[in-house]
Amino acid sequence: MKSAMKPDMSVNLAGMQLRNPVITASGTFGYGEEFAEYVDMESIGAFITKGLSLNARAGNPTPRIVETPGGMLNAIGLQNVGIDAFIAKKVPYFRTVNTPAIANFFGNTVDEYAEMARRLNEIPEVSALEINISCPNVKQGGIVFGTDPDCAASVVSACRAVTGKPLIVKLSPNVTDVVAMARACENAGADALSLINTLIGMAIDLNKRRPILANITGGFSGPAIKPVALRMVWQVAKAVKVPVIGIGGIMNAVDALEFMLAGASAVQIGTASFINPGAAQKIAEDMEAWLVANGIDDIKSMIGALES
Amino acid sequence: MKSAMKPDMSVNLAGMQLRNPVITASGTFGYGEEFAEYVDMESIGAFITKGLSLNARAGNPTPRIVETPGGMLNAIGLQNVGIDAFIAKKVPYFRTVNTPAIANFFGNTVDEYAEMARRLNEIPEVSALEINISCPNVKQGGIVFGTDPDCAASVVSACRAVTGKPLIVKLSPNVTDVVAMARACENAGADALSLINTLIGMAIDLNKRRPILANITGGFSGPAIKPVALRMVWQVAKAVKVPVIGIGGIMNAVDALEFMLAGASAVQIGTASFINPGAAQKIAEDMEAWLVANGIDDIKSMIGALES
């Protein structure tokens, strides 16, 4: 045991060198600045913005959130400031922190996705792009891009064509075959895959006889979904060559390290930041402490190290 | 409020008249007899056997079970006594209780499914059949019957051809489009649909660097999965004409009634029976008490009564 040594926590993600593998997940960390009081931004590997679109979106009516056993549903409706206000009001903060900012974005057509990728590509403060493909394709009867390999591939190709920045594709878990989706995105030019986005869930108020969320269904996140996320990360990491980022119900360093054993090169912290705004920093610190206690000198040796 | 009156708790399920909509789920209630000490068998609507196959199956190595946040994974491996021992040793008990017994079964080929349906059809003590289609099709490279509409339809048609008993098809949630699966099974002759079977999940032991389950992945059940189950029941109940049985994380009468609002004509109690062996009876009693307290005289008025 070399317990006195400081382990190497850095990972390389599609060409980005991260100081550690802990990234805050889209939609759960605002535009970064909201958490400045709780997280030393230079203690985490990277942070991801709320999902961005060409025009500002106001989102869904309320209620937008409901707690479920061990998890929560959200139907925020992709509320965001839009690309212009993002550049004007949010990007300046990115210059003040020495940590990569990753822009998460979406569109309703392939063209909108490509246009967003083009716009984001021009922002030097944005280190990488994460495509949220869990959105309906308005031109194809509302089929969700992320549930059809061809749809997803066309989005990824179109974005790939307009950006040289690292391109992460965020996979939806609401599919029969997540490996087929992963391969389609890899072949279309993704530099990395992140998974999972939220499952689709619903909650009902018995006394009011109504769905609790104004939107009826919502995205299901939190510790409850961890077993599904871990399984999908393991399946995808075995099947693709690009790095995989594990997401889903990570609440602590043990959870994060389990995702790395399953094959993730990095992890994203989502719902945990709501419960504990300092969660991401604490997880990064505790992961390092775990490595020290176990005499492991490089976090990279954990990636895919599951014996089975 | 007509609070003194006893509400009508009976429901009709594909021709079976049940005294109430509470059914115990396959694999969580043994062959019925195991729970005789804890549940008055005549307090529930029906009970479903452990999944049966032509030959006895010993199941997977251990560990077979692991708790996860708000849920559990199981990889029992469909251990069961086989159809012959079932008839010889388990069916006699069914004669002693005045409650319908439903036989859950599976096969590895369409022919095996049909043969099981034929054998079960001959047992007078079996009131209905529930097909578990979440099994790999060994003749088609292991694709799971329940994830492909055509595969599922062929199983259902083959069973339909050999039995006149009510035929329930139990749907897998591990699909992109559960409505497409539901419609395929309905068109192939299902009298009712039950959902959801378990999600696929995984758990890892960080210190041992191994999956916790000997089988690596397992079926995910319990309160954690309720939001996904409720959403799928709601989607399917809107789309099909046959009755739907709601399953997934039901722990109490409120949960059960929520599934009925979402469109379920009956519910199944799974994992809850592990935590509280008397759960099914208690849920049936509490549902009745809720109806009384709310002045509702017929449980059937709750089915699909969600306002949205």
Added chain:
Amino acid sequence: MQFTSLILSNVEVSPGYWRMRMTAPPECAASRPGQFVMVRVNGAIDPLLRRPFGIFDVGTYIPAQSGGQSQPYLEMLYRVVGKGTSMLSTLHGSDLLDVLGPLGRGFDQGSPDEEKLIVGGGVGLAPLYLLAKELATKSKVRLFAGGRTRDDILCITEFERLGVECYTATEDGSLGEQGLVTEALLRRLDHIQGRAAIYACGPHGMLNAVAGIAAERGISCQVSLEGYMACGVGACLGCVAPGHSHSPDTPDFRCVCTEGPVFESGELKWGE
């Protein structure tokens, strides 16, 4: 700020209503009336999310024994409505709580020469005590407290001790006059000669009525809203409320946890 707090006491002050005193860092002494805290009920995942509660009072406690080292504290007044609050009510002195706060934008004092009319419904009184404490040092303060039954009328003695004149109304007439507390408010408004300002917290229907009265009479009115909160720090966007120009086509949502929970009633969209 996130801190671990030691529970000093947790007592039922009226059936179903509890008052909890807990240690707090010195910074909490500067909490604005109307600010709130997010409390993690326990370390398990059930309940998962923090629960928001107004700050009822802050102060400094000097233990009689133990050397008399002074200890800042914070108080909450809460109603048991579900899982989280019923678990809270089982906690004892010396149990620990994980607390985030003070959060949000509190009440604005306004000018001292106004008559201060505080309107509270049930547990809506919670954030109004600290407000009354502040206002009563400079202005005439009247409290209008409403509830369904007398059990919902809380801590009137505490307000009276501040020199606040209290009016109470209950729907069943079991305490004060029978009916809605807005009726007493209206009567008072009819008598006021000088300037007045309204501060309200309570069920949405009550706030709606109060906002209507204020708009009609052109009186300044601040309301404290609730919203379903996951984070409390402006990140989840769960807690939003429609702003005055909101419509389905031109949506205008305000973030209750950071832009509120206290708003000028004119900033918000009200129903009829």
Added chain:
Amino acid sequence: MQFTSLILSNVEVSPGYWRMRMTAPPECAASRPGQFVMVRVNGAIDPLLRRPFGIFDVGTYIPAQSGGQSQPYLEMLYRVVGKGTSMLSTLHGSDLLDVLGPLGRGFDQGSPDEEKLIVGGGVGLAPLYLLAKELATKSKVRLFAGGRTRDDILCITEFERLGVECYTATEDGSLGEQGLVTEALLRRLDHIQGRAAIYACGPHGMLNAVAGIAAERGISCQVSLEGYMACGVGACLGCVAPGHSHSPDTPDFRCVCTEGPVFESGELKWGE
């Protein structure tokens, strides 16, 4: 049987080991040594599943005060290893617990003319005390208690009070002889003239060794197994252990919660 039990006491008897006494229905007085209970740690969903614990002791308690109405009780001896057991250790007298049991098949007394050799590793001692109590009334009983350090050697005084002769061994030599307790067992076996019977509970490696010794010497041996349990009543099939004829091709699984947890060692498949 499912019942709600009132905790009478919950004390740490050795670092990390707790002994809990709780009220029980009169039927529990007839618990067989080796039977177990499934405890629901709290009413929330975290932890979700019940936790299995051996029955350490049963008895009747006559309160000194309060009229002296006698009250049957049940005791557990448990080790804090994870979430459920650490929550258990925070419970106090007068807290309530939801208990299922007694469950499973306990130890068979065997014939009184055998020398009874009880072998326990760490918290494996838990179900052996009730056994010793029963056996010691009719036979000569010896206890072989092993552990990693002296903290893992539990309740020896209690066994000695029954007239049981105790041998202890620890891996680090901090109590009794250094090494494995099976060595003391072997030495004793070398000296026994008449018939002997072994009863063991503890880590799987220890049971494996004991079963090997028993097989080699042709001595009757019962072992109490653990298994990952969800239901405790034979329904989930999670807890199974391989029977003696088990192989991947001819699987033979025994249900630990209903056919066990106590088995004749010869019924089971052992490793090398």
